[in-house]
Amino acid sequence: MPEKGYLMTPGPTPIPPEVEAAMAQPIAYHRGPEFQALLGRVLPRLKEVFRTESEVALLTASGSAAMESAVANLCSPGDRVLVVSAGYFGERWAQIAGRYGCDVVHLRYAWGDLPDAGDVAARLAETGGARVVYCTQGETSTGVVADVKAIAERADAAGALCVVDAVSCLGAVPLESDVWGIDVVVSGSQKALMTPPGLAFASVSPAALAAARSATSPRFYLDWERTLTSQAERRTPFTPAVSLVRGLDAALDLLLADGLEAAWERSRRLGRACRAGVRAMGLELFSPDDDSSAVVTAVRVPPGLDGVAIVRSMRERSGVTAAGGQGELKGKIVRIGHIGYVDLGDVTAALAALERAVAEAGGAVEGGVAVERARAAHAEAVGV
Amino acid sequence: MPEKGYLMTPGPTPIPPEVEAAMAQPIAYHRGPEFQALLGRVLPRLKEVFRTESEVALLTASGSAAMESAVANLCSPGDRVLVVSAGYFGERWAQIAGRYGCDVVHLRYAWGDLPDAGDVAARLAETGGARVVYCTQGETSTGVVADVKAIAERADAAGALCVVDAVSCLGAVPLESDVWGIDVVVSGSQKALMTPPGLAFASVSPAALAAARSATSPRFYLDWERTLTSQAERRTPFTPAVSLVRGLDAALDLLLADGLEAAWERSRRLGRACRAGVRAMGLELFSPDDDSSAVVTAVRVPPGLDGVAIVRSMRERSGVTAAGGQGELKGKIVRIGHIGYVDLGDVTAALAALERAVAEAGGAVEGGVAVERARAAHAEAVGV
Numbered sequence: 100m101p102e103k104g105y106l107m108t109p110g111p112t113p114i115p116p117e118v119e120a121a122m123a124q125p126i127a128y129h130r131g132p133e134f135q136a137l138l139g140r141v142l143p144r145l146k147e148v149f150r151t152e153s154e155v156a157l158l159t160a161s162g163s164a165a166m167e168s169a170v171a172n173l174c175s176p177g178d179r180v181l182v183v184s185a186g187y188f189g190e191r192w193a194q195i196a197g198r199y200g201c202d203v204v205h206l207r208y209a210w211g212d213l214p215d216a217g218d219v220a221a222r223l224a225e226t227g228g229a230r231v232v233y234c235t236q237g238e239t240s241t242g243v244v245a246d247v248k249a250i251a252e253r254a255d256a257a258g259a260l261c262v263v264d265a266v267s268c269l270g271a272v273p274l275e276s277d278v279w280g281i282d283v284v285v286s287g288s289q290k291a292l293m294t295p296p297g298l299a300f301a302s303v304s305p306a307a308l309a310a311a312r313s314a315t316s317p318r319f320y321l322d323w324e325r326t327l328t329s330q331a332e333r334r335t336p337f338t339p340a341v342s343l344v345r346g347l348d349a350a351l352d353l354l355l356a357d358g359l360e361a362a363w364e365r366s367r368r369l370g371r372a373c374r375a376g377v378r379a380m381g382l383e384l385f386s387p388d389d390d391s392s393a394v395v396t397a398v399r400v401p402p403g404l405d406g407v408a409i410v411r412s413m414r415e416r417s418g419v420t421a422a423g424g425q426g427e428l429k430g431k432i433v434r435i436g437h438i439g440y441v442d443l444g445d446v447t448a449a450l451a452a453l454e455r456a457v458a459e460a461g462g463a464v465e466g467g468v469a470v471e472r473a474r475a476a477h478a479e480a481v482g483v
Numbered sequence: 484m485p486e487k488g489y490l491m492t493p494g495p496t497p498i499p500p501e502v503e504a505a506m507a508q509p510i511a512y513h514r515g516p517e518f519q520a521l522l523g524r525v526l527p528r529l530k531e532v533f534r535t536e537s538e539v540a541l542l543t544a545s546g547s548a549a550m551e552s553a554v555a556n557l558c559s560p561g562d563r564v565l566v567v568s569a570g571y572f573g574e575r576w577a578q579i580a581g582r583y584g585c586d587v588v589h590l591r592y593a594w595g596d597l598p599d600a601g602d603v604a605a606r607l608a609e610t611g612g613a614r615v616v617y618c619t620q621g622e623t624s625t626g627v628v629a630d631v632k633a634i635a636e637r638a639d640a641a642g643a644l645c646v647v648d649a650v651s652c653l654g655a656v657p658l659e660s661d662v663w664g665i666d667v668v669v670s671g672s673q674k675a676l677m678t679p680p681g682l683a684f685a686s687v688s689p690a691a692l693a694a695a696r697s698a699t700s701p702r703f704y705l706d707w708e709r710t711l712t713s714q715a716e717r718r719t720p721f722t723p724a725v726s727l728v729r730g731l732d733a734a735l736d737l738l739l740a741d742g743l744e745a746a747w748e749r750s751r752r753l754g755r756a757c758r759a760g761v762r763a764m765g766l767e768l769f770s771p772d773d774d775s776s777a778v779v780t781a782v783r784v785p786p787g788l789d790g791v792a793i794v795r796s797m798r799e800r801s802g803v804t805a806a807g808g809q810g811e812l813k814g815k816i817v818r819i820g821h822i823g824y825v826d827l828g829d830v831t832a833a834l835a836a837l838e839r840a841v842a843e844a845g846g847a848v849e850g851g852v853a854v855e856r857a858r859a860a861h862a863e864a865v866g867v
Binding site for chain 1: 488490492494495496497498506507509510512513514515545546548551554579582583671673679700702703704705722723724725726727
């Protein structure tokens with residue numbers, strides 16, 4: 100019998116049984132009344148999760164395609180845009196905008212740094228403004244969650260649209276699209292939304308939709324206007340991933356059952372538990388040691404040890420799938436996700452696996468205390 | 484208890500239990516060894532289904548995105564391309580190429596016509612050639628299957644790349660990408676490949692890949708080179724629809740179990756059965772009454788009746804979901820798909836539902852003979 104297995108990456112995340120059951124329903128014809136009713140349930144609740152009155156475009160694609168949609172629909176070649184990056188996914192904004200021929204002003208922080216809204220304002224002032232500011236809420240590669248509210252304020256003050264990558268944050272960390280004045284939020288199904296990968300989303304403010312009308316970059320499959328026109332009739336312009344939309348419908352039931360704030364608190368508490376456990380075993384945190392770290396906890400690999408081997412050992416010896424470092428952090432950190440359908444038992448399983456892997460690799464680690472400290476921190480955090 | 488329901492559209496199609504079971508497996512981390520092994524099984528067998536030695540790019544998207552990829556990767560603004568269309572999906576090629584600023588020469592046939600390779604050659608000669616010829620194998624909106632072998636020959640003779648939309652045909656109708664000299668074949672998961680919608684494919688010949696290197700249209704998510712570079716290491720560049728890839732793995736087992744030719748013959752026999760039934764009840768076929776019509780049978784709605792109401796009645800009174808006409812054929816035809824996980828019992832259920840719907844709408848229809856004739860035609864076709 101194979102190991103049970105714990106999927107503890109910051110995406111994709113495990114699927115609740117209610118979502119599995121929904122996806123096992125027979126395929127619905129995407130142009131029939133059943134699917135129309137399904138979209139009629141899903142789209143308004145997506146808006147609740149995005150905290151927006153704007154429409155949310157639903158795409159059959161990965162989150163990166165939703166990111167691309169926010170370049171293809173908003174920009175024409177030569178448009179100046181400001182990209183704020185502090186890790187792998189922030190840099191992806193610069194890659195995409197570069198591909199579309201934008202004049203990319205890149206406010207590039209070191210991986211793991213916290214972007215500063217004052218820098219954003221200064222860079223916008225220096226360069227004479229930008230059409231769009233692209234930034235990342237949860238930098239999944241480092242665990243840092245940026246203050247996108249402050250960035251959006253500075254973008255707005257400079258007359259720029261603000262686009263936020265919330266792929267790993269949506270449903271896990273507070274995000275108030277409309278109140279914070281964010282024009283476009285992009286996300287995906289496979290993180291805190293507890294659905295398999297394959298659906299991506301972009302909320303589109305009226306200002307963003309107006310900008311799209313004048314943007315000349317070519318797009319067809321990712322065209323917002325085409326998508327939103329169909330969605331107004333509870334249809335999709337292209338054959339959607341019907342089974343995943345069924346799953347999302349069930350996942351939204353779960354996510355919103357106790358209110359979105361309860362989901363945010365849940366991730367925050369799991370983050371506290373995870374950090375307490377890591378500290379207790381004497382390892383160093385790479386992601387910030389505060390409540391902003393609610394998506395993923397990044398742990399520094401002790402000097403002399405190989406992070407790739409630690410991640411492999413966690414999987415092979417304990418059945419726990421964690422994520423290693425990406426890009427320049429490869430081998431240097433281990434990332435434990437705690438978003439979506441994950442609970443305290445999963446976090447403690449990941450901590451125990453990490454402890455065992457580090458110890459077996461010869462690293463200095465305080466044994467036998469991490470799980471207990473994690474449980475205590477979680478209990479303390481109740482009702483916070 | 485709800486009606487059982489028969490999904491008889493030309494996509495999405497019903498899902499075999501083996502595929503359902505595979506998709507219910509826990510989510511695999513897309514950067515872990517399990518998913519790598521999964522891709523290692525899927526990619527070579529996709530090549531078998533495409534009948535090509537070229538690589539097949541796997542995209543998490545609908546088939547239309549794979550179509551777009553064949554414009555974005557092959558063309559620069561101003562490039563002359565020839566679009567051969569005879570229905571809704573053929574015209575989609577012209578729309579996409581137009582969006583990308585191509586100089587579109589449109590060889591446009593009436594919906595339901597069979598494109599002629601001689602016309603393709605003539606148009607290419609008149610216009611001084613083209614960079615790419617875009618055509619459609621199975622025009623799902625009309626049921627017509629074009630002779631793409633002949634079109635590819637003429638494209639090749641004129642020095643143009645040939646791109647074929649085989650979304651509804653792949654796995655249902657003979658297609659020999661390499662032998663016929665087709666550079667790019669695009670398809671999707673939700674038709675004869677018996678997997679839910681959400682995966683799309685594009686086979687990319689060496690000549691197409693070389694053309695992609697000089698094409699300047701912007702693309703990121705749909706970039707072939709990025710995708711194929713990752714696939715060479717059995718990875719995907721973006722988070723893939725993991726559960727759908729698991730499903731596809733199981734579906735390929737089923738599809739290839741008796742060889743691809745057996746799958747082609749299966750669809751051909753079901754097409755014969757369906758046409759025999761339609762003729763027997765005295766209705767007129769819109770799609771050709773020959774073995775090319777193996778994907779979908781299009782039936783003319785008798786004069787004075789409303790096709791939209793017939794389709795609704797089939798669904799509401801008999802639990803059979805068929806497709807109506809698209810675009811200019813709306814209300815004028817009923818389309819019964821017979822690709823994927825569909826058998827003779829399903830086809831006869833659809834015929835009985837059609838007979839009942841037409842009769843109840845007051846149409847002239849010969850009652851009680853269609854199912855029997857369909858069964859007889861199917862039996863006769865065994866071993867053809």
